[in-house]
Amino acid sequence: MNLHNEVLEYIKDSEEFDPALAVKIVNYQIEHVKHLREFYQKFGVSKVKSIDEIIFMPVEFFKKYTLTAFEKPASYFLSSGTTGERSKVYFSDQSLELYMASMQQTFPFFDRRVFSLIPPFSYAKHSSLAFMVSFFVEKTRGRHLNYSFELDEETILSQLDELEDDILLFMTSIQLLKLSQYMEQKGMRLYKKFIIVETGGYKALEKPYNRFGLYDYGFRFFPKSEFYSEYGMSELFSQFYSTGPNKLYVEYPFAKVFTKGEGLLKVFDFANLYTVSALYIPDRIIKKGPYFDVLGRITDEERGCAFTFG
Amino acid sequence: MKKEDARLLLAEASIAVRELAKRVKKGDRVGDIEYQRELLYMVLLHIADSYNGFPFPEKSGEVDSLFVFLPGNVPVVPLQVLPISIVYSLKTFFKLPHNEQLFFHNLRKLLSNQFDFIDGNYLSHDEAVRRAEEYDFVFIFGGKTAYKIAEKLHKPTRIFGPRFSIGYINKLDLTEEIAKKIAFDNLAFDTAGCLSLRFLFVQGRADISIFREAFKYMSSRLEPQSNFDRDIFEYGTSVILMDSEEFIRGTDWMVSKVKGIPTFWPPRTLFVVEVNSPEDALAILGDLRYNLQGTALGKMEFKRYFNDTSVSYFSEFGKLQFPPAGWMFEKGVNINNILRGVKDV
Numbered sequence A: 001m002n003l004h005n006e007v008l009e010y011i012k013d014s015e016e017f018d019p020a021l022a023v024k025i026v027n028y029q030i031e032h033v034k035h036l037r038e039f040y041q042k043f044g045v046s047k048v049k050s051i052d053e054i055i056f057m058p059v060e061f062f063k064k065y066t067l068t069a070f071e072k073p074a075s076y077f078l079s080s081g082t083t084g085e086r087s088k089v090y091f092s093d094q095s096l097e098l099y100m101a102s103m104q105q106t107f108p109f110f111d112r113r114v115f116s117l118i119p120p121f122s123y124a125k126h127s128s129l130a131f132m133v134s135f136f137v138e139k140t141r142g143r144h145l146n147y148s149f150e151l152d153e154e155t156i157l158s159q160l161d162e163l164e165d166d167i168l169l170f171m172t173s174i175q176l177l178k179l180s181q182y183m184e185q186k187g188m189r190l191y192k193k194f195i196i197v198e199t200g201g202y203k204a205l206e207k208p209y210n211r212f213g214l215y216d217y218g219f220r221f222f223p224k225s226e227f228y229s230e231y232g233m234s235e236l237f238s239q240f241y242s243t244g245p246n247k248l249y250v251e252y253p254f255a256k257v258f259t260k261g262e263g264l265l266k267v268f269d270f271a272n273l274y275t276v277s278a279l280y281i282p283d284r285i286i287k288k289g290p291y292f293d294v295l296g297r298i299t300d301e302e303r304g305c306a307f308t309f310g
Numbered sequence B: 001m002k003k004e005d006a007r008l009l010l011a012e013a014s015i016a017v018r019e020l021a022k023r024v025k026k027g028d029r030v031g032d033i034e035y036q037r038e039l040l041y042m043v044l045l046h047i048a049d050s051y052n053g054f055p056f057p058e059k060s061g062e063v064d065s066l067f068v069f070l071p072g073n074v075p076v077v078p079l080q081v082l083p084i085s086i087v088y089s090l091k092t093f094f095k096l097p098h099n100e101q102l103f104f105h106n107l108r109k110l111l112s113n114q115f116d117f118i119d120g121n122y123l124s125h126d127e128a129v130r131r132a133e134e135y136d137f138v139f140i141f142g143g144k145t146a147y148k149i150a151e152k153l154h155k156p157t158r159i160f161g162p163r164f165s166i167g168y169i170n171k172l173d174l175t176e177e178i179a180k181k182i183a184f185d186n187l188a189f190d191t192a193g194c195l196s197l198r199f200l201f202v203q204g205r206a207d208i209s210i211f212r213e214a215f216k217y218m219s220s221r222l223e224p225q226s227n228f229d230r231d232i233f234e235y236g237t238s239v240i241l242m243d244s245e246e247f248i249r250g251t252d253w254m255v256s257k258v259k260g261i262p263t264f265w266p267p268r269t270l271f272v273v274e275v276n277s278p279e280d281a282l283a284i285l286g287d288l289r290y291n292l293q294g295t296a297l298g299k300m301e302f303k304r305y306f307n308d309t310s311v312s313y314f315s316e317f318g319k320l321q322f323p324p325a326g327w328m329f330e331k332g333v334n335i336n337n338i339l340r341g342v343k344d345v
Helices: A003-012 A019-031 A034-042 A091-107 A130-139 A154-160 A173-186 A211-219 B004-027 B039-053 B075-086 B104-112 B123-130 B144-152 B177-192 B210-221 B230-241 B278-291 B300-306
Strands: A075-078 A088-090 A114-116 A170-171 A195-198 A226-233 A236-241 A255-257 A263-270 A278-288 A291-297 B067-069 B091-096 B118-122 B137-141 B157-160 B164-170 B197-205 B244-249 B252-259 B269-275 B292-297 B313-315
Touching: A003 A019, A003 A091, A019 A034, A019 A278, A034 A075, A075 A226, A075 B164, A088 A091, A130 A226, A154 A173, A170 A173, A170 B210, A173 A195, A173 A211, A195 B137, A211 A226, A211 B177, A236 A263, A236 A291, A236 B210, A263 A291, A263 B230, A278 B230, B004 B039, B004 B104, B039 B075, B039 B123, B067 B118, B067 B123, B075 B118, B091 B123, B091 B164, B137 B144, B144 B230, B144 B269, B164 B177, B164 B278, B177 B197, B177 B269, B197 B278, B210 B244, B210 B252, B210 B269, B230 B269, B269 B278, B278 B292, B278 B300, B292 B300, B300 B313
Parallel strands: A114 A170, A170 A195, A195 A226, B067 B091, B067 B137, B091 B118, B137 B157, B164 B197, B164 B292, B197 B269, B252 B269, B292 B313
Antiparallel strands: A075 A088, A226 A236, A255 A263, A263 A278, A278 A291, B244 B252
């Protein structure tokens, strides 16, 4: 079986992390992804023999380098750019196949119709989030409720009012905040029983909210709904979902979190076969068994960019 | 206040700071953060000494009270502001950072009742902005947030920051002894202070292996502070690897030879840049030359190249943390104009 099919099968049916396959993937990437090879060379490593030798590459590098195993990738996703420069993540049909296989395994709500405030992929052509949500909308015979990067709260709310209970609603954290603020201003409440899955983007919020603080606020205006969260980014083809309302995220065998206790996120994503699987992400997390919570991204001042002074 | 009385108060403050230094040396817990004791001791003694030679303004101004937003990275800033409050007789309030309050309170306890015009505490952001309005003048130390605070205030303000320090040396002068001094300047306050050396420009070919023993030695003397974030260090040093032509990495320090200015500046990391001349160094710095604070020089004759920069203090290597009495944080700011708005300087 070639590596692609091996990884595909593994994503579709795996119960525990497979270190041997992870090592195989990393060596494939060292061979085919030029800048990853250079990164390993900095440590004097040309090939890894065990999982302990894997070096997690800072996700920042997607902003600066072309990280792809393809000679001619079909297209690319762009990160949201909420922190300035944007990452470019190249893909082809093969990588999308792994992406979709991972989505099928991680998304816990295929039994519900999916509606989305995130514009469709046909509109947001370089958004991996739009690609993913459009996939779910299509699979569950749901519907897109928004075809714009802006949010027309009044129109959205009148559409939501017409939806039946128990549907699933995808929105970004900033959309949840804006809808809630609008409803507060208008003295509105929506007594529908939705599953609301917010997709993050806290960095773009006007003032710092943590996830649960935002849900507490949103709950005032969607009092019968339950809030779930999806943690993902363009650079990761696998996503993480909270295991219940206000609960922590859970890892998967094919998207394994290596951070121990509290620290920055280190993840090995098998679905990233054609880019870089072992990624170091500047989000601070707390890991408890297979579960983790995201405390937030390190700030500019922590990074040293603001060259704090005395 | 009469000049003689102010001089007496300065002398008394000097004794208090000296006492604080003694406690640091003894191993007492003086702050919420565990600082590098050897460094803090040396800096406190230096500050205590500097009070005795502190300059007086030509005339006292119209400002009677001062509100200070302190930074969270270096604890000694209130000690550098204190003599200004004394020579101007300013009722002064220090808004303490959330992560370090004990240091100020310990200092305050050592100051006698005669210093009842000095007060400080932690306040929430909104409360601090509200309180600052009650004062005649406001100093704001901080990064990007300093400017946001200033926008909200209706009082004359002076913002200090953001700044960092560099060194410039000819390769022939880069001896093992100097390398140790450079390590000292870099590791001081985990490279978080404006006077901590971040970039070393070497005229000629730089062999960074000279820093291996220097950093090993100095990192054991200036160990990471208790607020050192190993995650940030590890992430940051991973990011800059790709920019590094060569590097040496210890468990909590790194020396990286780079060609330009990296995007990440991790703590306890020295960037070494080879150049042909000071002009080269300035070209590499670009607009960052206007964010320079201190500059350590191998030879003082290099000083003239740094006129068109914001450098406020030139020193030898190993001396960046010890500016002279009357140093007012930034170029062009002195005891006669510090209580005027930024635009006046």
